[in-house]
Amino acid sequence: MHCRERHPLKPRIHYSKASITDLEIQYATDAAANGWGNRCYEYIERFESYFKSHLGVTYAIATSSCTGALHMGLAALGVSRGDEVILADINWIASAAPITYLGATPILVDILPDTWCIDPAKVEEAITPKTKAIIAVHLYGNLCDMDALLAIGRKYNIPIIEDAAEAIGSIWHGKRAGSLGTFGTFSFHGTKTITTGEGGMFVTNDASLFEKVLTLSNHGRQRGQTKQFWPEMIGFKYKMSNLQAAVGCGQMERISALIEKKREIFQLYQQQLSDLPIKMNPEPKGTQNGYWMPTLMTLPSHRLDRVNLLNKFKSQNVDGRVFFWPLSTTGFFELRHDNNQANSIHENAVNLPSYYEIGATDITSVCSIIREHFRMIT
Numbered sequence: 001m002h003c004r005e006r007h008p009l010k011p012r013i014h015y016s017k018a019s020i021t022d023l024e025i026q027y028a029t030d031a032a033a034n035g036w037g038n039r040c041y042e043y044i045e046r047f048e049s050y051f052k053s054h055l056g057v058t059y060a061i062a063t064s065s066c067t068g069a070l071h072m073g074l075a076a077l078g079v080s081r082g083d084e085v086i087l088a089d090i091n092w093i094a095s096a097a098p099i100t101y102l103g104a105t106p107i108l109v110d111i112l113p114d115t116w117c118i119d120p121a122k123v124e125e126a127i128t129p130k131t132k133a134i135i136a137v138h139l140y141g142n143l144c145d146m147d148a149l150l151a152i153g154r155k156y157n158i159p160i161i162e163d164a165a166e167a168i169g170s171i172w173h174g175k176r177a178g179s180l181g182t183f184g185t186f187s188f189h190g191t192k193t194i195t196t197g198e199g200g201m202f203v204t205n206d207a208s209l210f211e212k213v214l215t216l217s218n219h220g221r222q223r224g225q226t227k228q229f230w231p232e233m234i235g236f237k238y239k240m241s242n243l244q245a246a247v248g249c250g251q252m253e254r255i256s257a258l259i260e261k262k263r264e265i266f267q268l269y270q271q272q273l274s275d276l277p278i279k280m281n282p283e284p285k286g287t288q289n290g291y292w293m294p295t296l297m298t299l300p301s302h303r304l305d306r307v308n309l310l311n312k313f314k315s316q317n318v319d320g321r322v323f324f325w326p327l328s329t330t331g332f333f334e335l336r337h338d339n340n341q342a343n344s345i346h347e348n349a350v351n352l353p354s355y356y357e358i359g360a361t362d363i364t365s366v367c368s369i370i371r372e373h374f375r376m377i378t
């Protein structure tokens with residue numbers, strides 16, 4: 001929905017909206033006024049350093065987007081024409097598109113009914129001699145089964161990549177999402193839990209992968225090369241600006257509050273909707289969900305009629321989002337009739353509004369619309 005649409009009576013309940021305080025404004029103003037010359041990388045380095053310590057990783061490279069971070073990471077692993085990369089069928093296309101940029105083929109496999117993330121058994125079935133990587137996308141903050149995926153990676157010697165764009169605040173048995181795989185990527189698009197407007201991050205604990213991506217990110221110019229403007233390879237231009245990083249620094253100094261708020265919002269929805277025939281984002285034992293997008297899905301015994309629910313939201317000036325479509329149905333990839341979970345559950349789920357400043361009364365209003373909808377369909 002467009003930002004400028006208005007409802008005559010009620011203030012809009014957005015599905016997402018950045019939380020920007022005086023701190024981010026102060027840093028961005030300083031970067032605009034003074035972040036040049038000697039200080040032109042200052043906020044970028046500080047943002048990367050905050051991110052590394054939050055995540056518990058050795059290396060981080062701030063990028064212009066998560067898509068760019070994925071593209072460079074896959075390129076650095078040597079993914080190229082004729083290769084295959086396995087990922088879940090239910091995803092935003094941004095996780096699959098960089099595979100195609102390199103001439104490789106996304107292999108879309110089914111999801112698990114409880115986490116809505118990639119099914120490790122289906123991953124193993126899909127492995128061929130052409131498989132070059134597996135991408136674990138932590139959907140809406142829900143965690144993939146990282147133990148199973150990492151074991152498959154070790155067994156077949158295939159790197160496991162984490163697309164943690166939606167998983168700030170999610171923790172898998174003591175380790176933050178994005179820190180467990182060969183590399184991890186994040187998005188700071190305006191809808192995400194922390195934002196720089198647009199932006200992303202590449203993280204890894206692998207020194208040589210870090211050096212490769214660093215070189216790729218700067219049009220192939222290697223760190224330490226004394227010959228000016230000398231590219232070692234054809235690279236990319238996916239760097240974050242100091243101005244964006246300044247906003248990111250403010251967000252990182254508030255990251256605990258930003259994550260905590262997502263969790264509080266989720267609890268409020270869960271409490272108010274607990275008697276409906278639905279399930280919401282899971283939080284298995286030993287994990288923490290960052291709940292980027294509180295999502296409701298009807299139990300298999302019920303149909304949601306999500307178009308009707310989303311229309312009701314719209315009429316009350318509330319934003320809702322469809323659960324992602326199976327990518328295999330978009331026409332760009334092989335159709336997968338056998339991805340039974342992906343093909344059946346997406347129509348019975350929607351994402352609910354969850355921005356930082358949403359009030360408890362707004363959440364109650366959203367829940368009343370949902371409850372009214374369930375009265376009609378059950």
Ligand SMILES: Cc1ncc(COP(=O)(O)O)c(C=O)c1O
Nearest residue numbers: 065066067094095165187188189
């Ligand atoms: C899982 C996932 N991967 C990748 C992306 C792409 O992020 P960006 O817009 O920063 O390129 C997104 C953002 O929507 C996402 O949700």
